[in-house]
Amino acid sequence: MPDRITSANEYDPTAHETFESTYAVFADLRARCPVAHSTAFDGFWAVTRHQDILDILLQPELYITSVRNVVPGSSATGRRPPLHLDPPDHTPYRKAIDRALGAARVAGIAETTRRIARSLMQSLVARREADFIEHFSSPLPAAVFGEWLGLTAAQTDVLWRTAKAYVKAWESFDKSSVAVAAAQLAEMAAEVIAERRREPRDPEIDPTSSLIAARDDQGQPFPELLLAGCVRQVLVVGLVAPPILLGSIAVHLSRDPALQRQLREDRALIPDAIEEFLRLYTPYRGFARSARHEVELHGRRIQPGEPIALVYASANRDESVFPEPDEFRLRRPNIRQHLAFGRGPHMCAGIALARQELRIALEELLAQTSHFELCGELKMSGMPEVGPISVPLRLSPAAA
Numbered sequence: 001m002p003d004r005i006t007s008a009n010e011y012d013p014t015a016h017e018t019f020e021s022t023y024a025v026f027a028d029l030r031a032r033c034p035v036a037h038s039t040a041f042d043g044f045w046a047v048t049r050h051q052d053i054l055d056i057l058l059q060p061e062l063y064i065t066s067v068r069n070v071v072p073g074s075s076a077t078g079r080r081p082p083l084h085l086d087p088p089d090h091t092p093y094r095k096a097i098d099r100a101l102g103a104a105r106v107a108g109i110a111e112t113t114r115r116i117a118r119s120l121m122q123s124l125v126a127r128r129e130a131d132f133i134e135h136f137s138s139p140l141p142a143a144v145f146g147e148w149l150g151l152t153a154a155q156t157d158v159l160w161r162t163a164k165a166y167v168k169a170w171e172s173f174d175k176s177s178v179a180v181a182a183a184q185l186a187e188m189a190a191e192v193i194a195e196r197r198r199e200p201r202d203p204e205i206d207p208t209s210s211l212i213a214a215r216d217d218q219g220q221p222f223p224e225l226l227l228a229g230c231v232r233q234v235l236v237v238g239l240v241a242p243p244i245l246l247g248s249i250a251v252h253l254s255r256d257p258a259l260q261r262q263l264r265e266d267r268a269l270i271p272d273a274i275e276e277f278l279r280l281y282t283p284y285r286g287f288a289r290s291a292r293h294e295v296e297l298h299g300r301r302i303q304p305g306e307p308i309a310l311v312y313a314s315a316n317r318d319e320s321v322f323p324e325p326d327e328f329r330l331r332r333p334n335i336r337q338h339l340a341f342g343r344g345p346h347m348c349a350g351i352a353l354a355r356q357e358l359r360i361a362l363e364e365l366l367a368q369t370s371h372f373e374l375c376g377e378l379k380m381s382g383m384p385e386v387g388p389i390s391v392p393l394r395l396s397p398a399a400a
C-alpha cells in the first residue's frame with residue numbers, strides 16, 4: 001500500500017487551462033489516478049470519480065467541512081455558516097436560509113429577473129460586440145441578489161463590485177486583496193443586519209430577517225459572529241457560479257449554431273438544455289471535505305484534516321455514469337445524477353433560484369438575437385471555479 005504522500009504532484013490546477021483542456025486532465029486522472037495528490041495550495045487530494053465523490057458527500061459524519069470546505073482556502077476569512085459548519089450545528093442556519101427561498105419567494109423574483117435580464121441584454125445587443133460576462137452574466141446575478149436580499153440600488157452596486165474583486169483576488173491567489181474584499185463584505189453584512197434589526201422584514205421573504213429570527217437547538221439566537229459570517233456568506237454565495245456557467249453556455253452555443261437555432265426556435269427545450277449545460281460546464285470545479293480519522297481511498301492513505309477536493313466538474317463527465325460525457329445531449333435519462341449543485345447536507349440551497357435565473361438569462365439571450373458568435377480570446381478562471389471569466393461576443397439583433 002502506498003504510504004502518506006507528501007511530495008507527489010499528480011494534479012496541477014495552476015497549469016495553463018483552455019476551455020477544453022481541463023476536462024482531458026480530469027479524464028486522465030479518473031482513468032489512472034482517481035485519488036490524486038497535488039502540492040499546489042499547500043497540498044491537497046483530488047477525488048475525480050462520480051461514485052467516490054457521491055460516497056464522500058453522503059457520509060457527512062466522517063467527511064466534514066468545518067476544517068476545510070474549499071481548495072484553495074483562505075486564512076483571511078472567519079467561520080461562515082452554513083458551508084463551514086457540520087450537521088447538527090449546520091442545520092438551524094440552513095433552515096433559516098431555506099425559509100427565505102420557498103417556491104413562492106423564488107417565483108416572486110421572476111418578474112424582476114426578467115426585467116433586469118431584458119434590459120441588460122438590450123444594452124449588450126446594442127453594443128454589437130462586447131464581453132458577455134462583464135455586461136450581462138455578471139451584473140444579472142448581482143441584481144437578482146439585490147432583490148432577494150432587499151438591498152438598495154447603491155448597496156447592490158457595491159455588492160457587485162466587491163464580489164467581483166473578491167473572486168478576482170481568489171483567482172490570482174492574491175491573499176491581501178482577498179482580505180480587503182472580505183472586510184468590505186463583512187462591513188456590508190453588518191450594515192444589513194443592523195438595518196433589519198431596526199426594521200425587521202418577513203422571514204419568508206428576507207434571508208437576513210430569517211437568520212435574525214431563527215433559534216438554535218438550545219432556543220438561543222445565533223451567536224453574533226456566526227450570524228455575521230452567515231450573512232456574509234449569503235451575500236456572495238450566488239454571485240460566482242452563474243456568470244461563469246452562462247459564459248460557458250455562450251461559448252458552447254457560439255460553436256454550435258445548429259443548437260443555438262434549435263433552442264431559439266423551441267424555447268421549451270431551454271430548461272433541459274440548462275441541466276445538460278450544468279453537467280457539461282459545472283462552474284464550481286469542486287468543494288472540499290476533510291476526514292475525521294485516517295481513511296484509505298483507492299490505496300491512498302488520507303490523514304485527518306488533509307483537504308480532499310471533490311472535483312464535481314470531473315464527476316459530471318465520468319464516462320461510467322454519463323456515456324459520451326463530452327457530448328451535449330438533450331434529455332439524458334439520468335441527468336439528475338449530475339453533481340453541479342453538490343449532494344448531501346450542503347447541497348446548494350439556491351437551486352430553484354439559480355435554475356430560474358439561468359433559464360430567463362438564456363431566454364433573453366436567444367430572444368433578442370438572431371445569431372451570436374465569439375469574436376475574441378476567452379479568459380479562463382482558476383480553481384475553485386472552472387470556466388471562462390471573459391467571453392467576447394459579436395451579437396446580431398433579432399429581426400424587429
Ligand code: HEM
Nearest residue numbers: 082083237238241242287340341342345346348349350354
Ligand atoms: C449556477 C448556480 C449555482 C451553482 C452551480 C451552485 C452550486 C453549489 C454547490 C456545488 C454547493 C455545495 C457546496 C459543497 O458541496 O460544499 C452550493 C452550496 C450553496 N449554495 Fe449554491 N450554487 C449556485 C447558485 C446559488 C444561488 C443562486 C444561491 C442563492 C441563494 C445559492 C446558495 C447556496 C448556499 C446557501 C449554499 C450552502 C449550503 C449549505 O452549506 O448548506 N447557490 N452551491
